Amino acid sequence: MDFISHTVEGSTDVQLLREHLINAKNLAEDYGTDIDIPKVTGLAALLHDLGKYRVAFQEYIQNGVGHHGSVDHSSFGAYFIHQFINEHSQAESEKDRLYLTWFGEIIENAIMSHHNSLGLKDFVDAHVNSPFLKRLNKVEEDPELKDELQRVIQRFFQEVMGEKEISDYFDQAYKEFSLLIDKCFSQDKRTLLSNLFFIETYVYSCVLDADRTDTATFSLDQPVKRYDYSAVFEDYYQKLNRQLAGMNSEKEINQLRSAMSDECDDFAEKRDGIYQLSIPTGGGKTLAGMRYGLKRSILSHKKHIFGVLPFITIIEQNARVYRETFNGDPLDNQNILEFHSNVAQELRSNKEKDDLLDLAEDSWNSPITVTTMVQFLNCIFASGTTNRRRFHNLCNSVIILDEVQKVPVKCLSLFNKAIN
Structure with a gap:
């Protein structure tokens, strides 16, 4: 039988x-x-x-x-x-x-x-x-x-x-x-x-x-999606450095942005830990933080980088910047998962991509995931199998928490316990 x-x-x-x-x-x-x-x-x-x-x-x-x-x-x-x-x-x-x-x-x-x-x-x-x-x-x-x-x-x-x-x-x-x-x-x-x-x-x-x-x-009837995380992060790190090198260095604001980005790059050589990055608005925080994440992932063999933000509008903006910087197309979501309630449907161009995107959304196994604080906390503490399925991928990852002061006060104790 x-x-x-x-x-x-x-x-x-x-x-x-x-x-x-x-x-x-x-x-x-x-x-x-x-x-x-x-x-x-x-x-x-x-x-x-x-x-x-x-x-x-x-x-x-x-x-x-x-x-x-x-x-x-x-x-x-x-x-x-x-x-x-x-x-x-x-x-x-x-x-x-x-x-x-x-x-x-x-x-x-x-x-x-x-x-x-x-x-x-x-x-x-x-x-x-x-x-x-x-x-x-x-x-x-x-x-x-x-x-x-x-x-x-x-x-x-x-x-x-x-x-x-x-x-x-x-x-x-x-x-x-x-x-x-x-x-x-x-x-x-x-x-x-x-x-x-x-x-x-x-x-x-x-x-x-x-x-x-x-x-x-x-x-x-598809094989398990396997990522060469090291190769993806190395490729993206080199692309980001080339873009930063091509910036107009005559402008003082670009000089300041470049200096802060270089500090993030240097800081990635420190051991794993919990660190705070303070960059003023307009200082290039989105790509400076990602530069740290990419280099740290290469040096310590991380599998994922998570960008966690409080507002959907900021997520959409940051995800678009990542896709354009790393994939050369603001709509090309290869290796980059944008996960929230308003994910743009133009990213789903055919059935095969629908299936692959559904798998990535369910497991959060993409090299880079950009999501909300609500979804981040859900995968740690919320009930149900869908949320908890993603939890293990938070391990051995770089997690960039943008506007971390926006964590709801009632969630602060649980949030701190999870991060620690």
Whole structure:
């Protein structure tokens, strides 16, 4: 029997479940390298659709038995991890027992919530209940589900990854997680709880993006969009320098702009950190800030540059400047994503570009993204899978926050915590 993950409406094409799980694992591993936990994110993605090995799901997807969402497939991977930790992991120290608990809960929640419209499940809600534990314990209270879980796991072992192989993979993932938590402890124990939140959000984001990206590329019959970020940033950096060199240096204002831009270029050689750039209106802040971003990205191998602004009118203006400077055309959006509620429709000239632009908007994987403060905060804190899918791409990036004083006061504490 062929176990199917996805079909295409109006077509006989199918994606086998084994292929989808392996593809998602590989994508999530790639995403997870940004904070050195590729096996953690890979493990969560590998098991996210384990429940599609249920007979009921196969009857639904192959024969149309039932309706969309009627078969729970997103919980079984979480049940598997929970059972695996209980049966296979030998935690000798109190530290290991604590780390294993956190490790399991983070992966389990990412898996069981990957179709949850509200996002990750609360470990403790306002009524002092635990939606997370309620979902996780569901299988413990149902003997039939327990038996079915074992059958599902055996199909996974036969088709995707053997028991010894998954055990080794689990050990590698846990080692990565332990090193990351040790690092968090060594920096400041007081921030551990918020760091765990961001680690969980990161793993969740990687699973969401890996799942959605592989599904979309199968449905659209297109390969995963790969960027050579270093080459793009080097090309844009050279173009910007050539443009600046061609400015009329006889004008005093241009001399001042050039001097401030050169300072930004020099400053890019400093280590990563949080810095403030103060340039008066008319001083060329848009391109000076981008010059810093491009050079810093080249020197420290960043994958993305984000320009975050408070007002749509400024975003439209800045994005137009970037497109004209780097692509030679104010409407050429190659490598540059302008993301807000009023994105100009003239950027979408045909169906193929629509599809590619939709993928870029969903994942924020473009080398340069220009967006609003609202959208930036949404991808960190807002509910829903669409927002959180983008979160992991904020890591290993240069983030240029223009008019940062415009952050709403009620959001300031969360904003500072995220940036720090």
